[in-house]
Amino acid sequence: MNFELNQLPFRTVKPREAGFTMAMDKGLSPREAEDFISVAGDYVDIVKLGWATSFVSGGLDAKLAIYREAKIPVYFGGTLFEAFLIRNQLADYERLLEKHQVTHVEISDGSIDMQESEKYRLISHFAKNYTVLSEVGSKDASKVLAPYKWVEKMKSELDAGSWKVITEAREGGNVGVFQSSGEARGGLIEEILNFVPKEKILWEAPKKEQQVFFIQALGNDVNLGNIAPNEVIPLETLRLGLRGDTFHLFLNR
Template structure:
C-alpha cells in the first residue's frame, strides 16, 4: 500500500535529522521485539537508549545494536551505567567496552552517584573523544525540585565541555526534573533552559503523552522528545503531525468547505 499523502500536515525532515528527534528508552527489549517495532516505525526513530543497565546483561545486545544501526538509528548507552563505572574508577574500561559493542552515543549524567559539576565536565570531555555525548541535567530524586534558576549554568557547562545534546531529566515516571510529582510540566524550568541554550540542542524527556503534547504545542513538531516508550513511537509521530486531538489545528467547516457534493 502506498503511504498516505492526502492531508495537509507539518513538514518533517527525513533522517538523518538534527531536530525533531525521537529518543526512546529501551528497558531490555529482545531482538525480535526490536525488529517488529522497526518494521513499522524505523523512519520515526532517531536515538535508541539502552537503559537501566540492561546493556551489561543482555545476551542479545550485539544483534540488537547491529539491527538498529542498519536502520540508521543511533545507539546510546544509558548514563547510570557510566556513573557507576566512574564511581568504581572503570570509565576507560566501560567506554572501551561500549565502543566495541557498537554504541556511537553515550549519556553522561550525575543523578545516581555524587559527582561534582567539574567532574561531570571532565567525563563529558573524555567521552566526547570517541562518542556523541548526551548530557543529562536535573535530579532523579522524587521531590527534589531544583529551582529553575539553577538549570542554565549546568546546561551551558555541559555544552562547553563537549556535549552534543542536553537531556532534561524526567525519568520513565515523568514525575521528576522538568515535571512535578503529578507529572505536570514545570514551565519555569523549561523556559530557563531554552533561555540559555538553543532548543534544538535539548532533548526533553517526556514519557507521558500529555507531556509530549505540551512540548509539541510549545515548540512545534520538530521538538526533540526523549524517553519515549517503545510502544509509543508512532503515536508520538502523530502528535507531531497534528493527527491527534491534543495537537490538531483544524480549520473550521466554513473555511475548509463542506466536502464533495
C-alpha cells in the same frame, strides 16, 4: 508515509537535529527490535538502552547489530555509566563501548554526586571519541534545582562538548522539569529556552500529556525522549497534528 494528506506541518527528516525522537528500549528481544524498526524506523532517531538493562538482557549483541544495520544509533543509559564510574571502571566502560561499536555516550549524575568540574571534564574527555549526550537533573524528586542553575549547567555542559543535553524525567515522568504529578514546570522550561537553543535540548517526556505539552508549547520540532517503542508511532501522529490532542494545532497556522 502511506498516503497523501495535504496541509501537513513541516516535519524534519533523518538525520534530524530537531524534532527527533529518542526511544527507550528496556529489554526488547532482537526480534522485537526488528518489529519496532519495521514499524517506526523512520521516526526513531536514537535508541537508549534504558539505565543498566543492557547488563542483563539476553541477545544484546544480536540486537545491537540490528540497530546498527538500521543505522539507528544506540547508547547505554546514564545509570550504566554511573555504575562504571562509581566503581572506578571507566576504562572498562570505554572498552565496552568500543567492543560494541557504540558511537554515542550519556554522561549523567542522576544517581551519584559529582563535582560540576568533574562532569565537564568527563564530557570533554568522551567528546573526543563519542557523540555525548549529558543529562541534567536528579532522579531524586526531593532534589529541586533552581531555574538559573538548570540554565548554567546546561550551557556549561554544551560548552564542554555535549551534543545535546537531556532533561531528566525518569521512565515514570515525574521528576526534573515535571512535578511529581507528571505536570510540566512551565516557568522553568521557559527560563531554559531563553538561554539554551531548542535543538540542543532533549526533553524526556514518556507520558502522552507531556509530549502534547511540549509540542503545543515548543512546536513539532521539539526533541523528545524516553518514548516507549510502541509509543513512537502515536508520538509521530501528535507531531503531525493527526491525533485529537494536536489536531487543530497546525491546521490553524
